[in-house]
Amino acid sequence: GAGVSQTPSNKVTEKGKYVELRCDPISGHTALYWYRQSLGQGPEFLIYFQGTGAADDSGLPNDRFFAVRPEGSVSTLKIQRTERGDSAVYLCASSLIAPLNRDASYEQYFGPGTRLTVT
Amino acid sequence: GQQLNQSPQSMFIQEGEDVSMNCTSSSIFNTWLWYKQDPGEGPVLLIALYKAGELTSNGRLTAQFGITRKDSFLNISASIPSDVGIYFCAGRKRNSGNTPLVFGKGTRLSVIA
Numbered sequence: 159g160a161g162v163s164q165t166p167s168n169k170v171t172e173k174g175k176y177v178e179l180r181c182d183p184i185s186g187h188t189a190l191y192w193y194r195q196s197l198g199q200g201p202e203f204l205i206y207f208q209g210t211g212a213a214d215d216s217g218l219p220n221d222r223f224f225a226v227r228p229e230g231s232v233s234t235l236k237i238q239r240t241e242r243g244d245s246a247v248y249l250c251a252s253s254l255i256a257p258l259n260r261d262a263s264y265e266q267y268f269g270p271g272t273r274l275t276v277t
Numbered sequence: 278g279q280q281l282n283q284s285p286q287s288m289f290i291q292e293g294e295d296v297s298m299n300c301t302s303s304s305i306f307n308t309w310l311w312y313k314q315d316p317g318e319g320p321v322l323l324i325a326l327y328k329a330g331e332l333t334s335n336g337r338l339t340a341q342f343g344i345t346r347k348d349s350f351l352n353i354s355a356s357i358p359s360d361v362g363i364y365f366c367a368g369r370k371r372n373s374g375n376t377p378l379v380f381g382k383g384t385r386l387s388v389i390a
Contacts, residue, residue: 162319189375200280200365200380201320214377249319256375260327265310266378268319 160184162269164250170275171240179235179272183252190233191266192225193249201249207233208255240276247271281306281366283381290356291389298384299350300366308369309342309349310378315362323364324351358388 163182171177183190189208193201203217207227215225222240227233237244251266282301290296300309308327312320324335326342326349333340339352349368353360363385367378 191377193377198382200283200367200382201378202280202380203377206375206377208375213375217377251319253375262322262325265322265325267322268312270317270319 162250162252162267164248164269164272166272167270168273168275170277173240173242173276175240175276177237177240177274179237179248179274181233181235181250181252181269183231183233183250184267186254187252187267188230188255189253189266190227191251191253192233192235193251195247195249195271197246204235204248237274240274242276245274245276247273281368281379281381283366283384285384286382287385287387289387289389292356292358294356296353296356296360296386297350298364298386299348300368300381301348302368303347305346305370306368306379307346307371309340310367310369311338311340311349311351312365312367312380313362314365314383320365353386356386356388358390361386361388 165180191206192204195201205215205225206213210230222238225235249271251268253266254264256264310325311323314320324340329346330344331342337354363383365383366381
């Protein structure tokens with residue numbers, strides 16, 4: 159079946175502009191995560207949705223970053239007044255809600271990412 | 278933010294050789310995962326470990342969950358060119374629920390044919 163899709167694959171924007179990054183999770187996956195991956199680093203957690211609500215947004219670096227998931231499926235990560243330091247690959251992942259005794263089928267499946275470059 | 282400590286940072290090996298890489302943490306994790314990332318792609322799950330001491334294989338890959346719950350290793354036997362990529366360990370503090378993952382910085386593997 160279809161995996162996690164993210165659009166656009168690449169985005170170049172000028173410092174100070176507003177950007178939106180979209181994630182379309184695997185059908186039926188209630189949990190959705192956003193991570194940011196800087197060059198040479200592993201992914202770092204930003205925000206996690208369970209259904210329509212943000213269950214954990216502790217990874218958002220500041221109030222310029224915001225994410226929504228209004229219908230519990232597609233999610234949009236919004237960045238206001240972009241800065242050069244925001245340049246990174248933004249990864250989205252989705253998963254089923256894990257039971258107490260989980261197995262690998264409940265783990266996070268990642269999309270290809272959106273490479274954001276702020277000039 | 279917190280990241281796991283992965284080593285080595287990079288490896289250059291001959292095709293056919295075995296590979297070993299590991300991941301450590303100063304705190305306990307109750308789930309350890311190993312992902313592989315190819316250029317321009319997202320990480321792909323290779324192996325998931327849920328119990329201390331657990332040893333799990335997936336083809337030529339074998340991973341172990343350390344008994345202290347503060348480390349894990351990944352072995353790749355008889356490497357082939359398509360093993361090239363960046364391998365990430367990831368941990369989760371709790372087994373239950375959908376808490377986010379903490380990742381290492383990755384081990385970049387290059388295979389010389």
